[in-house]
Structure formats: structure tokens, C-alpha cells
Amino acid sequence: MSTQVLEDAEASVVPAVEYGRTIERSLAHRSAISEVFVTDVRTVRPMAVTAGIHLPLTHLYYSDHQEQPRLHDSLLLLEAGRQAAIAGSHTNAGVPVGTMAIVHGFRFSLRNLDALRIGGEAGEPRIDTDFYGKTARHNGRYRKGRLEQRIHMGDVHVGDHSMDVLFLKGDENEILRHSQRGTPAPLSSDLTEVPGALTRVDPARVGRANPLNVVVAGPEFTEGAVTAVVAPRLDNPALFDHAYDHLPAMTLVEGARQLALLAVGAATGSSAPGYACGYEGSFHRFAELDAPLTATARHTPEGDGRHGVRVAFRQDEQEIAELTVTVVDAAHLNGS
Structure with missing residues (x-):
């Protein structure tokens, strides 16, 4: 080689x-x-x-x-x-x-x-x-x-x-987690669902076929924005490969991607799923497993079949993370 x-x-x-x-x-x-x-x-x-x-x-x-x-x-x-x-x-x-x-x-x-x-x-x-x-x-x-x-x-x-x-180190993480929560955090292996998980969207709306991979529920659409609960399946072995005491960062990124596809679909009227080709984000606090986590996506067209979607995550009345997702329309994937 x-x-x-x-x-x-x-x-x-x-x-x-x-x-x-x-x-x-x-x-x-x-x-x-x-x-x-x-x-x-x-x-x-x-x-x-x-x-x-x-x-x-x-x-x-x-x-x-x-x-x-x-x-x-x-x-x-x-x-x-x-x-x-x-x-x-x-x-x-x-x-x-x-x-x-x-x-x-x-x-x-x-x-x-x-x-x-x-x-x-x-x-x-x-x-x-x-x-x-x-x-x-x-x-x-x-x-x-x-x-x-x-x-x-x-x-x-x-x-x-x-x-x-x-x-x-492990003990330092425990100290940090306790200082933020004040109480011990539950493990994903001890729970069956996260709050707000009963109304997950149809898989096709977020470009999926398998309901196991849907992580957003109860979307509400307003002009230029969509808000939903972030509710991953805890039995998804890819998102929860082992026990966590919080929602992993990659799960939040998946939530941002699915909300971005919903926002782009609502803005363009297209049912064809686009392709998320870029992400930029920052994480301010851990996303807890035992409190509702909501996210709001706001869409901005960038031209030439590209869209920017800013997604803000809130829990307990605090913004805990923000991500921007870049989506390419399905019609523009050829020759990208």
C-alpha cells in the first residue's frame, strides 16, 4: 500500500x-x-x-x-x-x-x-x-x-x-455531575423511557425507516421554527452502547439533525429528505435523563440548495447546548 x-x-x-x-x-x-x-x-x-x-x-x-x-x-x-x-x-x-x-x-x-x-x-x-x-x-x-x-x-x-x-478521571466526573444536579443521576440502563417520549414522529418525516432511530417527539411548528421533545429510545444500541447517566452528545447531534430535516421540510414543502453535511455546536451542561429536554430549530436558507438550521436545546429553563446543522437538498446531491 x-x-x-x-x-x-x-x-x-x-x-x-x-x-x-x-x-x-x-x-x-x-x-x-x-x-x-x-x-x-x-x-x-x-x-x-x-x-x-x-x-x-x-x-x-x-x-x-x-x-x-x-x-x-x-x-x-x-x-x-x-x-x-x-x-x-x-x-x-x-x-x-x-x-x-x-x-x-x-x-x-x-x-x-x-x-x-x-x-x-x-x-x-x-x-x-x-x-x-x-x-x-x-x-x-x-x-x-x-x-x-x-x-x-x-x-x-x-x-x-x-x-x-x-x-x-472518574471521580472528577462524579464530583462535576453532583455539583450540577445536587442528587445522584439515574442510569439509562435503569430507565425504560425518557420524559415526553410517547408521541415520536413518523420515521419518514426525519428520513428514517426504523422507528427505533427516531429521537424527536411532539413537534410544534411556527413560522420559521419547529420545537420538539428530544426523546431517544434507550434501547437503541448505537446511541446507548453502554449505560450513561446523561444523554450523550452524539444523541443531541442526532436530535439536531432530525429537527433540521423537519424544519427544512416545513420551509420548502419537500417530503424528500435532505442530507446533513455539516454540524457546529457547543455544550454548556449535561443533558439529564430524568427531565424533559426540548429543542427549537430555526431555518435559514443559504442558497444553491443548502440550508442552515440553528437548534437550541433547553432543560429546566436553561439552554444547555446549541448546534447549527447544514442540510443539502436531495435534488442537489448529484455533483456536490
């Missing part, structure tokens, strides 16, 4: 990666082997790695989309980037296994969408990651960090991802 060259000033040579099997699941912070998408992690230079990625074609969650032509799920690529970053932080950046990475903000965007067509021959996927951070003087631990990633399908640059995180 030939080597590649990173797109940076150092022109570092990227070592070849293997695609024969996925990495040890603990390195990706996953419980199920089927939810691991990184096949190999290799050091490029200090604080930089490259990773091979497996993109499953028949996944219960990531393959359940109705847009045409069919593209690899943008959230699958985002999750693969998250896993590559976590694994690389353990193998290359000196972050101990067992450390929690709390996301403060991120930005993710895709380009050259033709290379993401399922069944195409764009080449094997690869994610290159650079880590940035400073260690504490008294113990040498990283407390905060930033990563920047470039996503490739073969030789085609298809996306970019950056993320700012806070690193916590």
Missing part, C-alpha cells in the same frame, strides 16, 4: 494502515464490537496519528436513511472521527485509558460528497488527527485539549473535524 502525505506545513509521510479488523473496543470507549469503526491507529509524529476506518453498509442505525443517492452517514464519519481521536489520545498523546473526554464544542463539515456514495469506489477511508494541549505542571496530566482531523476516502479529502474537550 502506498503512503500518503498530510496536508500540512510539515508534509509528514502517513504510514500505511491496516483494515483487516477493528481495534480493541476499550480504546474506542465502546462496549459492543459492532460499534467500533477504527481498524488501525499509527503514529505519524508526536501528537499526530492516522487511523483506518471501517464504514459498515448494513448497520441498524447508520444505514437507516432514505435520501437518494445513498451516501455514507455523516454521523458515522463523525463517530469514526471521535473514536480515532480517543484511541489516538491513548496510544499517542499520553491520555490514560479510563479518562473521560467531555466535549465542549466541535465543528464538522463534509465536501466532495460524490466520494461518499455507498457502492462507489472512492478508496479506503482514513482519518488523520493532530492533538493540541498542555499538561499540568504538578502531575503531567492533560486537563484540556483540542484535536483537528482530516477525513479521506482514498485520495479524496471529504471532510474536516475539530473538537475541544475536557479530560476528567
Whole structure:
């Protein structure tokens, strides 16, 4: 296999990666082997790695989309980037296994969408990651960090991802959670439903076929906006691979995507699901499992078949997160 060259000033040579099997699941912070998408992690230079990625074609969650032509799920690529970053932080950046990475903000965007067509021959996927951070003087631990990633399908640059995180040990996370709640948080494994989950939308309205993958309920439409309850199924093994004491960030991103599709559909009158190709967000507080979580999406047309949708999440009368989703109309996917 030939080597590649990173797109940076150092022109570092990227070592070849293997695609024969996925990495040890603990390195990706996953419980199920089927939810691991990184096949190999290799050091490029200090604080930089490259990773091979497996993109499953028949996944219960990531393959359940109705847009045409069919593209690899943008959230699958985002999750693969998250896993590559976590694994690389353990193998290359000196972050101990067992450390929690709390996301403060991120930005993710895709380009050259033709290379993401399922069944195409764009080449094997690869994610290159650079880590940035400073260690504490008294113990040498990283407390905060930033990563920047470039996503490739073969030789085609298809996306970019950056993320700012806070690193916590288990006891530090418990202290933070207790300081925010004042009471112990329930686990997703102890609950059967989240509040407001009885009126989830029809799957087709959010570009899905399987009701298990619908995460929004009771939408209310006003001029230029749609508000709904964020109510994922706790038995969805992709969103809840293990027990959580909060709604994971990726679940909020999925909620933002589904609300964005509802908002774009309402604004354009189209029933054809678009494709979410970009996300930018910040997280201010944990999303609790035992209190209603609502989100409001506001649509802004950007021209040329693209739409920007800002989604604000509120719980207990506080804004806990905000995300902006970029959606491409289904009619504009050809030649993107």
C-alpha cells in the first residue's frame, strides 16, 4: 500500500494502515464490537496519528436513511472521527485509558460528497488527527485539549473535524455531575423511557425507516421554527452502547439533525429528505435523563440548495447546548 502525505506545513509521510479488523473496543470507549469503526491507529509524529476506518453498509442505525443517492452517514464519519481521536489520545498523546473526554464544542463539515456514495469506489477511508494541549505542571496530566482531523476516502479529502474537550478521571466526573444536579443521576440502563417520549414522529418525516432511530417527539411548528421533545429510545444500541447517566452528545447531534430535516421540510414543502453535511455546536451542561429536554430549530436558507438550521436545546429553563446543522437538498446531491 502506498503512503500518503498530510496536508500540512510539515508534509509528514502517513504510514500505511491496516483494515483487516477493528481495534480493541476499550480504546474506542465502546462496549459492543459492532460499534467500533477504527481498524488501525499509527503514529505519524508526536501528537499526530492516522487511523483506518471501517464504514459498515448494513448497520441498524447508520444505514437507516432514505435520501437518494445513498451516501455514507455523516454521523458515522463523525463517530469514526471521535473514536480515532480517543484511541489516538491513548496510544499517542499520553491520555490514560479510563479518562473521560467531555466535549465542549466541535465543528464538522463534509465536501466532495460524490466520494461518499455507498457502492462507489472512492478508496479506503482514513482519518488523520493532530492533538493540541498542555499538561499540568504538578502531575503531567492533560486537563484540556483540542484535536483537528482530516477525513479521506482514498485520495479524496471529504471532510474536516475539530473538537475541544475536557479530560476528567472518574471521580472528577462524579464530583462535576453532583455539583450540577445536587442528587445522584439515574442510569439509562435503569430507565425504560425518557420524559415526553410517547408521541415520536413518523420515521419518514426525519428520513428514517426504523422507528427505533427516531429521537424527536411532539413537534410544534411556527413560522420559521419547529420545537420538539428530544426523546431517544434507550434501547437503541448505537446511541446507548453502554449505560450513561446523561444523554450523550452524539444523541443531541442526532436530535439536531432530525429537527433540521423537519424544519427544512416545513420551509420548502419537500417530503424528500435532505442530507446533513455539516454540524457546529457547543455544550454548556449535561443533558439529564430524568427531565424533559426540548429543542427549537430555526431555518435559514443559504442558497444553491443548502440550508442552515440553528437548534437550541433547553432543560429546566436553561439552554444547555446549541448546534447549527447544514442540510443539502436531495435534488442537489448529484455533483456536490
